[in-house]
Amino acid sequence: MRTVTRTRAVHAAIGHDSAPRHVSGEALYIDDIPEPPGLLHLVAGRSDRAHARIVRLDLSAVRAAPGVVAVLTPADVPGRNDISPFAGDDPLFAGDEVMFHGQPLFCVAAESLPKARAAAALAVVAYEDLPALLEAEAAVGAGSLIEPTQTLRLGDARAAIAAAPRRLSGRLRIGGQEHFYLEGQVALVIPGEGQDLHVWTSTQHPTETQHILARVLGCPDAAVTVEVRRMGGGFGGKETQSVQWAAMAALAARLTRRPAKIRLDRDDDMAMTGKRHDFVTDWRLGYDAEGRLRGAAFEMASRCGFSADLSHAINDRAMFHSDNAYALPAAEIVSHRARTHTVSNTAFRGFGGPQGMMGIERALDAVALDLGLDPLDVRLTNLYGVAGDLTPYGQRVTDAVAHELMTELAEACDYRARRAAVRRWNAGDGHLKRGLALTPVKFGISFTTTHLNQAGALVHVYTDGSIHLNHGGTEMGQGLNIKVAQVAADAFQVPLGSVRITSTRTDKVPNTSATAASSGSDLNGMAALDACEQIKARLAAWAREAFGHAPVFTPDGVQVGPERLSFRDFVNRAWMARISLSAAGFYRTPDIHYDRATHTGRPFYYYAYGAACSEVAVDTLTGENRVLRTDILHDVGRSLNPAIDLGQIEGGFVQGMGWLTTEELVFDGEGRLTTHAPSTYKIPTAGDRPPVFNIAIWDRGENREDTVHRSKAVGEPPLMLAISVFSALTDAVAAVGGHRVLPDLDAPATPERILAAVADVRRRAAG
């Protein structure tokens, strides 16, 4: 049964539960936990070759160094030397062959961090170099793939394009992205009795950490308890990439029977952990004179790195989002997943979706330019809900709201008048050019690996009326815990302060999925709600018997017929009557199914939508650029917490803006990452935030599916709003050639790339 919602716990703009501890420095991250006596500090020794055979690994000086207690190598692994999520191709330590620059070869455990660091540097490694494939295209050419090339087809795209009145094609390179979570990878392991280990780690995936550690150590899952209170940022970078370090600490703790901690410094973290995949996308469109698409073909190659990691699903999602918000009458989407001798690329907010969308957005800009139309009109013409509803993977889009969002936003931000103003500005002969773009986001919500769409929660009601809330999701700053607490408080109609948020632990809620795919509150909120409803059902059954009335939970207490009891008295009496006040909740997303062999089905429960309009200025003498203004209208359904959701929208946008502008990963010819610290890898600063920045949650948003309080996921979708910036930069560069030629601008649009594109446009426009 459901009670009528009367508290303001859900849909209220409530601050992050940890905020007072964040600002006072009292929030404990793993490296802040008081160090246990006898703690060992770990440092991993890295490969300094991209691809080589190890001829000799002499660790005698390492072992003999002061303070060294243990040196861990593949030979010391009692179970399997593999930390991969499923493919079995990710060794904890490289064996005879190193597969990327920075790959761990061994690990030193010493009495102090400086001693461990000094010792690790003493390793003598002799390599025999092997040919290295560093770029996706080279690897695809050589047939080096993590799985066979995947193809998604709707109709006959080639024929449709061939038959279309107009055709265009192009190539877009899209750079990768470093997560740059402020807290680097870290784990602390304390050995217990027998094989037992307690693992504190900064991970988005406690369950997988538990399972892999057990596999590495050759012990039952049940011997390993993984605990996560909070992460100092995750963004996908701690979904699989956290496991390696926890495994090293677990191995050290097992072998020495001493507590062990590993914390990567920034340079190691950036060199040794995976990033967002960089892509090369070839696009081809057929369309008519009004800009209506007839067919689209995309051929994408992504750099997966040396192992599979999550690249199958990431590239699948890139394919699923090659349409972004647009109905393609016919489509062919080809996806090559290149195995390269670089660090294994991994999940990053959007999970391939952003790279997928970039192709179609560039292509639509090209169409607009070719036809002399406003790009906004070309976009509006082709949206789902306007031009069709069938996705290339066979799912019908039944909740299309992009058209409403975009037209509302265009109105609110005065798009048409500003388009005219930009045109006037660019007609002048100054070296500053302006650009404007309004782009949509449609993002599929659910893990495309269907079985992952499940979650658990554990709720205890104590006899003083306080509530212990636990669920399988992890807190990385996104406000998951406060949202789930709001759901629980609302369920019992108790003050939010009665709900105690606790750390995520594999011994409380088992077999969970990663906190990823924006699914955290959808899945865990529902699981927590289920636990609350189970307890309420027991309470109701008891109350009907004991009082002759069903209880009604209200903010002023529990109404049972004529009697009103405080929540505390009510649950205390239930306890006296021997009613269980604890429940394990569970949730599985309904109605989704997906056949990976054919890439068809309904992989997504619903879609989240948003739209953004960005205006930029470009200095055509230097390529320097600035976002002058951004307006965002975003659909979060009925927001569980508008304060948290606004934070996700703004933060996601700025992170996406960094990806497409200043954040550039540079590998040298040897496969060495040269941008491995914030001195060389530039994420946005406060000054990069658009000086005019209007963000609104769509007030008509409501999830048509039965999600938790009709909310929508918000973690990833806003990142792709930043494509408006990239498109606006392209627009500004096109102004140099009077919008006659399409700029060949790749991402990230650094000043250097912009200046090169400016020169290229000038040349082609003149010729």
Next chain:
Amino acid sequence: MGRPIRFLLDGQVRELPDDTDPTLTVLNLLRYDLRRTGTKEGCAEGDCGACTVALGELVDGRVRTRAVNACILFAPMLDGRALFTVESLGREGALHPVQQAMVDRHASQCGFCTPGFVMSLYACRRDGEALDRAGLADALAGNLCRCTGYGPILDAGLDICPGVGASGDDADDDTLAEALVAIRPAEMLALNHGGRRFFAPRSADELAAVLADHPEATILAGGTDVGLWVTKQRRTLKTTVSLNDAADLARTLDLGDAVRIGAGVRYADAEPALAGLHPAFGDLLRRLGGRQVRNLGTVCGNIANGSPIGDMPPALIAAGATLVLRRGETRREMPLEDFFLAYGKQDRGPGEFVEAVIVRKLAAERIFHIAKLSKRFDQDISAVCLGLSIGVAEGRVTDARAAFGGLAATPKRAAAFEAALAGRPWTEAGVAPALDALARDFVPIGDMRASAAYRLEAARNLILRAVLESAGGRRLQDLEAVSA
């Protein structure tokens, strides 16, 4: 040996023994020795600000409180100063107004960068800065946040940095000033950590004497470069001589026709004098590092360490600056450009130190221009840096000084270009033929910041932009102006 390091923490006197490791960072001191874990390590190179703490010192009898990076601040540099960390402010349930504003504005998400932002804002508020949104973005450019997109943090800053003067909610500055006077060192700090020495002479003369005894010592100013030798390159410094306590080196003097910036003058303190010479210096300084770096790093340190990029040397060379070097009682003065001999090699002998840089005042009619190109506008190392000083008579260039960073192994004048420019009309068309000479001056190399081709093309265009700007097009055709 001598006496302990003595500093104030939360206003209370703390001491560290005279055998303290001289390159122990304040971050590690806090986190591991004092168990104050609110201060975080994000990068250990002064680029992310997660370790920001506030450092108070007496300046002309008044307490100045400034944000600095604890990760590259050596513990002996606390001597005679007051340290505040996030724990100095408030606790959950009794938050400081800065902390409360951050909570009220939803300015934390993952929370890891948050103490650093709190401390940057605290330092601004305590120092009585009035900050608008743009000013706050400058003050916070040295603090990276990956979650929020910064808006809520800027809002919190606007709430609590109204610039009402020293804030009433903080500990009484008079009391702090008295406490600082009480721990003011009576003698030079000298440490010995198993043979690794550290000295902090209290005057230029004392510095000269110490260096005479230790001619191979590493000279430490703000530590924003030397700090990284330790935290990133993991070098062990045998003998370190700090000039942080040499009061006479921390002065900027107006010599009438020039200003003399002492070796200990930090970027932040040099700004008024340099911006007074030309506003372009102010614009450059605002983009040099983050606020925390400018609060410690020195103009002369930027010169002495011989970075091929700058950012100060190209601008100073263009302005005709000279460098004063001193060994013992012997001084020599040279044009700044002559100091840079080769990559990593400067014209400074053992026992010698940079005492000051002297920057001549610019004649009013001179065209002076500074430009910096980087991937990110704020707090980034430049790909190309230009300093340009042009004399024009009757529309033609009479003489030119053009110095670039990022195009060669050292900051360097463009001699061929300068020669080619002489006598040409100072117009786009007039200057254009001289630009090819830049390729004779420089054969840049590419790296992760920019390719060689971009550097050279941008260098040409920066000259053209200087022409356009001096013709008065700046307000309309300047990114800064259009985004303001």
